[in-house]
Each structure stands twice: as C-alpha cells, then as structure tokens.
Amino acid sequence: MRFTFAEAMTDPSYYAPLAQAAEQAGYSGFTIPDSLAYPEESDATYPYTPDGDREFLDGKAFIETFIQAAALGAVTETIRFTPFVVKLPVRPPALVAKQASSVAYLTNNRFALGVGTSPWPEDYDIMGVDFKRRGKRMDECMDIIRGLTTGDYFEFHGEFYDIPKIKMTPAPTQPIPLLVGGHADLALKRAVVRGDGWMHGGGPAEELDELLDKIADIRKAEGKTNDPFEIHVISMDAYSVDGCKRLEDKGITDVIVGFRMPYVRGADTEPLEKKIEHLNWYAENVIAKVNG
Numbered sequence: 440m441r442f443t444f445a446e447a448m449t450d451p452s453y454y455a456p457l458a459q460a461a462e463q464a465g466y467s468g469f470t471i472p473d474s475l476a477y478p479e480e481s482d483a484t485y486p487y488t489p490d491g492d493r494e495f496l497d498g499k500a501f502i503e504t505f506i507q508a509a510a511l512g513a514v515t516e517t518i519r520f521t522p523f524v525v526k527l528p529v530r531p532p533a534l535v536a537k538q539a540s541s542v543a544y545l546t547n548n549r550f551a552l553g554v555g556t557s558p559w560p561e562d563y564d565i566m567g568v569d570f571k572r573r574g575k576r577m578d579e580c581m582d583i584i585r586g587l588t589t590g591d592y593f594e595f596h597g598e599f600y601d602i603p604k605i606k607m608t609p610a611p612t613q614p615i616p617l618l619v620g621g622h623a624d625l626a627l628k629r630a631v632v633r634g635d636g637w638m639h640g641g642g643p644a645e646e647l648d649e650l651l652d653k654i655a656d657i658r659k660a661e662g663k664t665n666d667p668f669e670i671h672v673i674s675m676d677a678y679s680v681d682g683c684k685r686l687e688d689k690g691i692t693d694v695i696v697g698f699r700m701p702y703v704r705g706a707d708t709e710p711l712e713k714k715i716e717h718l719n720w721y722a723e724n725v726i727a728k729v730n731g
Contacts, residue, residue: 443521444697445469445695446697448472449707450707453711460718465726465727465730467519468551468695469521470520470553471522472501495703495704505538505542509546512542521638523620523638524555524638525554528563528576536584537587540615552618553618554619555620575598581633584615587602590611593605616636617635619636619638620637620638620640622639622640631658636669638671648689668692669692669693671693677694677695677725698714698718
C-alpha cells in the first residue's frame, strides 16, 4: 500500500518542509489543493461538508496548483505530487497538458493529475466557460490531455474543442496518470473509462464500500477488471495497521492521510513543527508496520 500526505489551507511556506519531511519519513505521495478564487457572494454549497458550508474557504491561501507542484518537486527526489483535484473543465485543456507535461518532465515522472469538475458556478464564470454540460467538456479535456502529453503529434475535433495536429515537447518519459475525483455515478464511470484511477473525497465507511462496489461493477462491465487502476481513499481505517490491511483487502492502492481538519474558519494555528511531528508519528507507527 502507498501512503499520501495531505495538508491544505495552511501557511504556504510550510509546504516545502512538509514535502521534504514526508519524503524522508516514507510517504510515497503528497496532495496539492486547487482553488481559483473565493466569491464574495454565492448560492453554491460545498459537497464535502455536512451542511454544505463553504465559508471556511474565505481568506485561505492557495498557491496555483502546477506552480506549487513544480516548486515542491525541485526540493524533493522521490515523492509524487497529485492535485486533489484540479478543476479541469474551467481550464483550457491544451494549457493543462503543457503544464502537466512540464511538471512531470521536471520531476522525473513524479506527477499524477487528479481532476474533477468544480462545484462552483463562479469558477466557470470567471474563466469564461459555460457551466452547462461540464461533464462532457471534462471528457474532452481528459482525452486531449492524454493525447498531448505523449510527445507525439495529436489532433482533436470535438463538440467543445478543435485542435489541429500538434506536438508538445518535452514530454515525460512515462504516461501521466489521470485520477478522477467525485462520488457521482458519472464520475466513477469516467474514472474507469477515461482515467487511471479514482480519488475519494471522504465520507462514512459504508458509503465508501458502496462506491467501491460501483467501481468494481463498472470495471467488470467495461472489461477492465485486470487493468491497473489506482484507488485513493480517505478513511479512518487508514490510521491503524489493521485498518490498512482491511483497506488493502478491498483493493485500495493508496490512502490519503492528514492530521488536522482543514474545514474550519480562520487561519491554521498549528505550528510547522507539530505537523512534522504528526506525520513522523504516523510513519513510524503505521507505514513502517504495514510496509515493513
């Protein structure tokens, strides 16, 4: 099993030392949050808080995702970085392909592209993109990114995008994994059909089991049961050795662990030293025993 360290909405100067500490402690991955802007007024709700409250985001610092990944890649050697997740349909896919290829190339293939649709209509408005049919737009974006990150000539002619035959270099020497976030049935199918894996957004254990069953059914129906497929989950089981074994038995390849609830209003007051202490404790008491 692989272990990914997650921290978000904290002091941006903490990320580099946290990435270095996580790498040294034995984590294989590091998530990078993505957010474009915070609107003063919105009727939208957040899908991963019990009451849909989103005000905890007000004033929180987010470094642009690809810039953050490149910066952290420059001060580490082995750990892989994964946006969790890039709001893909609001961005030009050719630009995302160039950004992802560049980061993967500079980090020696230590980059996986977590993607999802944004729940905020405002993200679409400020980027000049129609909120409607965002799922279909995302499908085209994924196909374009898959094609343009190979380093070969690629063209695309779809409903939303029309790209002549072009080549982007340099390209990474390995394919960039596309990991799809989201709990809706369409997101799960997209992960199987167009992606290389799925990223879980958290929730009750029984809900996770239902989602895993749906993914298994989709993989079987699509004839992909034996294909490599990453499953990244957030689960309380990940915080014990026995729990990790249970997750492994369910086919989980990666667990995402954090040691602070980020969905709170106001600044993060936890010192960097305490964050490193938490990640080291987990590495010694869980990672070492699961993978030792």
